[in-house]
Every structure is written in C-alpha cells, then in structure tokens.
Amino acid sequence: xxxxxxxxxxxxxxxxxxxxxxxxxxxVADRLPFDLVILDYDAETSPDYYNKAKELANTYGEIRxxxxxxxxxxxxxFVGILEVCMKNEEKAKQFLETCLGWNDRLLKLGxxxxxxxxxxxxxxxxxxxxxxxxxxxEKIFDDLNDDSQSNYLIIFMRLITSGYLxxxxxxxxxxxxxxxxxxxxxxxEIEAMWKDADHLGISGLVLATGYNIRIEYMDRTAAPxxxxxxDIPADCNETPEIxxxxxxxxYDIIYHx
Amino acid sequence: MSDASRRRLLKELNQLQTESPPGIIIDKxxxxxxxxxxxxxxxxxxxxxxEGEVFTLxxxxxxxxxxxxPEVMFVGDTIPAHPHIYSNGHICLSILADDxxxxxxxxxxxxxxxxxxxxxxxxKHPMDDAIYVRTCSKNPSKTRWxxxxxxx
Numbered sequence: 001x002x003x004x005x006x007x008x009x010x011x012x013x014x015x016x017x018x019x020x021x022x023x024x025x026x027x028v029a030d031r032l033p034f035d036l037v038i039l040d041y042d043a044e045t046s047p048d049y050y051n052k053a054k055e056l057a058n059t060y061g062e063i064r065x066x067x068x069x070x071x072x073x074x075x076x077x078f079v080g081i082l083e084v085c086m087k088n089e090e091k092a093k094q095f096l097e098t099c100l101g102w103n104d105r106l107l108k109l110g111x112x113x114x115x116x117x118x119x120x121x122x123x124x125x126x127x128x129x130x131x132x133x134x135x136x137x138e139k140i141f142d143d144l145n146d147d148s149q150s151n152y153l154i155i156f157m158r159l160i161t162s163g164y165l166x167x168x169x170x171x172x173x174x175x176x177x178x179x180x181x182x183x184x185x186x187x188x189e190i191e192a193m194w195k196d197a198d199h200l201g202i203s204g205l206v207l208a209t210g211y212n213i214r215i216e217y218m219d220r221t222a223a224p225x226x227x228x229x230x231d232i233p234a235d236c237n238e239t240p241e242i243x244x245x246x247x248x249x250x251y252d253i254i255y256h257x
Numbered sequence: 258m259s260d261a262s263r264r265r266l267l268k269e270l271n272q273l274q275t276e277s278p279p280g281i282i283i284d285k286x287x288x289x290x291x292x293x294x295x296x297x298x299x300x301x302x303x304x305x306x307x308e309g310e311v312f313t314l315x316x317x318x319x320x321x322x323x324x325x326x327p328e329v330m331f332v333g334d335t336i337p338a339h340p341h342i343y344s345n346g347h348i349c350l351s352i353l354a355d356d357x358x359x360x361x362x363x364x365x366x367x368x369x370x371x372x373x374x375x376x377x378x379x380x381k382h383p384m385d386d387a388i389y390v391r392t393c394s395k396n397p398s399k400t401r402w403x404x405x406x407x408x409x
Contacts, residue, residue, distance in 0.1 A: 115323070115360045118268065122261075148259035151324045155359050191358045193324045 022068055028079055028144045029065040034254065037063060037245070052218050052228075060216075060243070061257035068250050070194035074157040074205060076251045079144065080242035081211050085130060086140070092131045098210055099124055102160045109166045116159065123156035155193065157209075161201055162186040164208035172200055196249070206232045212240035216254065218247045258291055262322045266292045269363050273297075281367045282311070293318055296332070299367055305375045312337050314370065315346075316363060326357035328398050329366055338380040341373060345390045347397040348373075349383065354398065 034057050041050040064079065066072045085092035103120040107113055126143070129135040143149045165172045165186055173182045189195050190204070197205070206213055216229045231240055245254045258266075270292070273283045282298035295316040301307025312335060317328040331337065331346035341349045352361060352369055383389070393400055 112360050112362070112365065114272065114364070115362050118265065119359070148261035148320070151321070151359075152261060155324065159360070187358050187360075188356060191360055192356075193359065 025065065025067045026145050027067045027069075027147070027150055028075065028141065031062045031064045031255065034060045034063050049218055056216060056245070056254070059256060060245075060254040062255040063245065064253040064255070066250075066252050070196050071154050072251045073197035073202065073244075074154050074161070075144075075150070076244050076253045077205055077209070077211065077213060077242065078153060078157050080213070080244070080253050081209060082130065082140070082144075084211070084241055086137065089131070095209070096124065096127055096131050099127060099156070099160075102163060102208070105167070106159060106163045109163055111159065111163070119152065119155050119159060122152045126153065151193065155191075157205060158191055158193070160208040161197075161204035162190040164204040165190065165200060172204075175200060202232060211242060212236040212238075214240045214243045215246050215251075216243060218245070258293060258318070259320050262318065262320060263292060265323060266318060270295075273364060278364065278368065280371050281364070295363070297363070297367060299371055299374075301337075302371060302375050306377050306380055307337060307374050310335070310337070314367065316366075323359040323362070326353055326361075326398065327363070327366070328396060329353050329370075330397050337374060338382055339374060339377050340379065340381060340383055342382065343386050343389050343393075344382050345393070347389075347393065347400065354400075 038050065038053040038057060041053055043050045066076045066079070081095060085095055099120075103117065103124075106116050106120070126149075130140060144153070165182060169182045176182060176185045185200075189198070190201055202215075212232060214229055214231050243254045243256065244251045266288075270283070270288060273281070277283055280300045280302055282300065284296060284298070288295045295318075297314045297316065298311050299314055301310040301312075303309075312331055313333040315330055315332040319325050319327070330348060331342060336342065336344055336346050338344075343349075348370065350369060350373060352358075352366065
C-alpha cells in the first residue's frame with residue numbers, strides 16, 4: 001500500500017472506532033440527575049467546567065443525554081418538543097398542524113416531491129399517534145432509540161430546517177461563506193444526515209418548528225454573545241420551554257428544577 | 258434490512274414499475290426477495306453518443322438506506338466508455354458519495370447517470386483507468402473520489 005492509502009486506511013479505522021464508541025450510547029437516554037454533569041469534570045484539572053456545572057445544577061435538575069452522531073441538535077430539540085406535546089394536547093395538535101403544513105411548503109420550494117411526500121407522510125403518521133394517544137410513552141422512546149425509525153423523524157426536522165432557510169433565503173444567504181449557494185449549503189449541511197448543526201441550522205429549526213429554545217454554554221467563549229446562555233430567537237420574551245446544554249461539539253437536553 | 262428501509266424500497270419499486278421514466282427499464286423479476294440488490298437498465302438518450310445503447314446498473318442497498326447512499330455501479334458485458342466511468346463499472350459521481358442526501362431516490366440516481374452519459378463528448382474511460390481498476394476496492398463506496406469536473 002502507498003502512504004496515502006495507508007493514511008486513508010488509518011483514518012477509516014479511527015472513524016469506525018469513534019462510531020462504535022458512540023453506538024454504545026443510546027440515541028436518546030433516560031432523564032438522569034444533573035449532578036452527573038458535575039462528575040464529568042475534575043475540580044482541580046478543569047475548575048472552570050466543574051464550577052460551571054455546579055452553578056447550572058442550581059437551576060437544572062435533570063439531563064437527558066443524546067448520542068453524539070452529528071444529529072444531536074436536531075434530535076435534542078425534537079425530543080424536547082415531543083415531551084412538551086406529550087404533556088399538552090393543545091400544543092400537540094398545534095405542532096401537528098405546523099408539520100402537516102410543511103409538506104406543501106417544501107413542495108413549493110422545489111423539494112423533490114416523491115421523497116419529500118414520503119418523509120412527511122411517515123413523520124406525520126407517527127406523530128398523529130402521539131397526538132391521538134394511540135401509543136405509549138414507552139413505545140415512543142423505543143422508536144426514538146430505533147435507528148431506522150428515528151432516522152425518519154430526524155430527516156423531517158432537517159427538511160423543515162432547510163425549508164425555513166430557503167423560504168428566507170435573502171436573510172440567510174449572506175451568512176454562507178466559501179461562495180456556496182444557499183441551496184448547495186442546505187443540501188450538503190442540513191439535508192444530509194449526521195452533519196452537525198451550525199448557527200443557521202439552529203435558527204432554521206427553531207423558526208420552522210415554532211419552538212423557542214435556550215442553550216446553556218459550559219464555556220463562555222463558545223457562546224455567540226459571550227454570555228452563559230443564549231435564547232433563540234434572541235428577542236423571545238419568555239424563558240423558552242426547551243433548554244439544551246452545549247458542550248463543545250455536542251448538545252444534550254436539560255430540565256429546570 | 259430494517260422495516261423502514263424495506264417499506265421505502267417497496268414503494269420505490271412499485272413506483273418505478275408503474276411509471277418508469279423514459280430510458281429506465283426495470284426488470285419485474287430483478288430485485289431479490291430481500292430487496293437488497295436491484296438491476297436496472299438504462300438506455301442512452303437520442304442524439305447522444307450512447308443513443309439506443311442499453312447498460313445495466315446494479316444498486317446495492319444497506320440497512321440505513323435512504324439515509325446512507327446506495328452502492329451503484331455498471332455491471333455486465335458492456336460498461337459505457339465515459340470519462341467518469343471506470344472499465345470495472347465504478348462511477349465517479351458526487352451524489353453517490355459525499356453529496357448523497359436522503360431526498361434522492363433510485364429514480365433520481367438513474368436520471369443523473371443518464372444525464373452524465375448524455376453530456377459526454379468523447380467515449381473514453383478516465384485517464385487513470387488502468388491504475389484505478391488494478392488498485393481499487395471491490396466496493397466503489399470505499400473509493401475516495403476526486404471530483405474534477407461535474408460538467409462532463
């Protein structure tokens with residue numbers, strides 16, 4: 001083998017190893033005490049994160065960890081919305097309406113009709129069962145942890161994110177660097193699975209679903225405004241119902257005490 | 258094959274069999290019962306270098322389809338000579354690798370390949386054909402493609 005081939009082979013092995021390690025975690029874990037986050041850090045070697053975790057533990061009582069597979073932002077927000085809907089029938093119906101409406105909105109934007117209809121149908125059929133209480137919480141979380149079933153739920157979140165960005169292309173296109181068009185950006189970064197969400201993806205998903213979120217940062221330097229937390233959209237009046245914890249490269253869901 | 262992938266593949270197969278677009282031939286007996294591997298005929302479009310020629314594409318689907326790309330290559334006795342198609346049937350097309358999105362389908366892949374054939378100006382394999390065919394993996398999705406020019 002040549003050096004280049006060797007390097008590719010090595011890289012493949014590394015990716016495989018990371019993938020296998022990640023697959024040992026559930027896609028969507030159970031709610032666990034927030035104190036677990038404190039245990040992740042050593043008071044002496046990483047005092048900043050340790051102290052921040054302790055401080056957050058005053059506000060947040062629980063954490064639900066999400067697998068780090070590149071879908072974590074979309075998955076975390078979706079599970080957050082789902083939990084709100086499971087407790088509130090009115091909101092569940094409202095969210096179903098939003099989702100049903102997205103099918104036509106996507107087609108109008110020129111998304112390929114056959115596959116788009118299929119994804120929308122699978123998603124809304126699944127979500128109708130939640131709204132109509134034809135499923136149990138146990139089954140819902142089983143589905144969320146089933147690779148192939150949950151892929152369909154995630155792709156729907158990705159498509160509507162892409163749809164929202166495209167509907168407001170004049171607002172978002174200027175943020176895309178390296179000369180790509182918004183359509184190119186959406187197809188390679190948003191509509192493709194296992195690609196991390198950046199600020200466009202975050203904004204797009206929040207506005208496409210109509211659910212505001214708060215992101216708590218472990219590290220101030222990572223926060224867009226240099227603060228400890230960030231509400232999206234920035235001008236939302238109430239504290240968002242869904243909170244995520246951001247640790248470099250990863251999102252989990254956290255719950256107020 | 259997961260239930261979700263199977264459901265989607267059955268739906269795609271049904272659609273292709275009832276209303277396949279011009280230039281795409283689906284053999285009714287083609288997919289095996291587990292739907293994992295399909296063979297689809299493509300016919301070179303009128304007015305192109307491949308007019309009327311029939312080639313066979315082989316699709317192999319993994320359990321994560323349509324979230325992961327299918328493996329697609331030309332098989333059989335006649336492999337089209339084309340600047341993006343190697344003589345072993347491997348195809349250098351970005352949507353089959355990095356640019357795959359789940360919004361694509363068997364039909365859209367076939368149409369992209371037909372359009373790639375249509376835009377050829379010369380019937381010849383890529384310049385590095387001899388060395389590629391000798392050294393590549395059997396599975397084209399293991400190849401790190403270098404996409405030169407999407408227009409050809």
